[in-house]
Amino acid sequence: xxxxxxxxxxxxxxxxxxxxxxxxxxxxxxxxxxxxxxxxxxxxxxxxxxxxxxxxxxxxxxxxxxxxxxxxxxxxxxxxxxxxxxxxxxxxxxxxxxxxxxxxxxxxxxxxxx
Amino acid sequence: xxxxxxxxxxxxxxxxxxxxxxxxxxxxxxxxxxxxxxxxxxxxxxxxxxxxxxxxxxxxxxxxxxxxxxxxxxxxxxxxxxxxxxxxxxxxxxxxxxxxxxxxxxxxxxxxxxxxxxxxxxxxxxxxxxxxxxxxxxxxxxxxxxxxxxxxxxxxxxxxxxxxxxxxx
Numbered sequence: 001x002x003x004x005x006x007x008x009x010x011x012x013x014x015x016x017x018x019x020x021x022x023x024x025x026x027x028x029x030x031x032x033x034x035x036x037x038x039x040x041x042x043x044x045x046x047x048x049x050x051x052x053x054x055x056x057x058x059x060x061x062x063x064x065x066x067x068x069x070x071x072x073x074x075x076x077x078x079x080x081x082x083x084x085x086x087x088x089x090x091x092x093x094x095x096x097x098x099x100x101x102x103x104x105x106x107x108x109x110x111x112x113x114x
Numbered sequence: 115x116x117x118x119x120x121x122x123x124x125x126x127x128x129x130x131x132x133x134x135x136x137x138x139x140x141x142x143x144x145x146x147x148x149x150x151x152x153x154x155x156x157x158x159x160x161x162x163x164x165x166x167x168x169x170x171x172x173x174x175x176x177x178x179x180x181x182x183x184x185x186x187x188x189x190x191x192x193x194x195x196x197x198x199x200x201x202x203x204x205x206x207x208x209x210x211x212x213x214x215x216x217x218x219x220x221x222x223x224x225x226x227x228x229x230x231x232x233x234x235x236x237x238x239x240x241x242x243x244x245x246x247x248x249x250x251x252x253x254x255x256x257x258x259x260x261x262x263x264x265x266x267x268x269x270x271x272x273x274x275x276x277x278x279x280x281x282x283x
Contacts, residue, residue: 002142002143002144003144004139004141004142004143005139005141005143005146006137006139006140007137007140008137009140012141016146019146019150024154024160027150027157027160027161028164028205029164029206029207030205031143031161032161032164032171032205033204033205036168036175036203038144039172039175039176040172040175040179052134055136062205063207065206066204074136079139081140082143102137103136104137
């Protein structure tokens, strides 16, 4: 299942602009990491948190000097969205917050993977 | 996997009992990429340069997934630092030069996934491919025999079926 932009249109627009502003080389690295995830439904990093007992949240580093990507998967459907792109590695709580906004859900619980 | 959950407030607990419908996801990120590839020649060039690394990394990650290994577990088996596996599966911006994993690295990675590595050299001839040389690089004799059986063979695909037109097996 392919990685998608979030359903929240203003967030999706902001993320698309953020990607567009990357240099061509950084953008190629970013999209390559996403292409691998599209091809293999395995996230290259460990799960960071579980949001509301339903959404798996991951923080992925596509490469040195490439922004971190927060990905959030709805375990009910398997759908995976980009929740945020950040220069600094987000804390688990921040990643969960980004995932909540991307999926349009209130953060009720955050399960942390030790 | 054990989880440490933050306690929920009573209000949050009550809200959780209600069925909360998440938003429908937006467009595939790959569509956004394809639009940018059409519009931006510099990005197209940078993307194309990473093609070989992308194919190798995708194959390695598929191997690891099939072996049901995390990056840390693979690193332990290969006697590597986990950071190395993470870097191996990533895409550092290439600048002028793209780093491609060495054959020794791929061999070790494959072995950690209980897989063997072979190289196949072929010459496309119209719809056929003539396999000129093969080499199995692992330690398995059965694997080496199968790979070597492809030597000097003509292969083609017809209606999704692999046809071996000539072979020494």
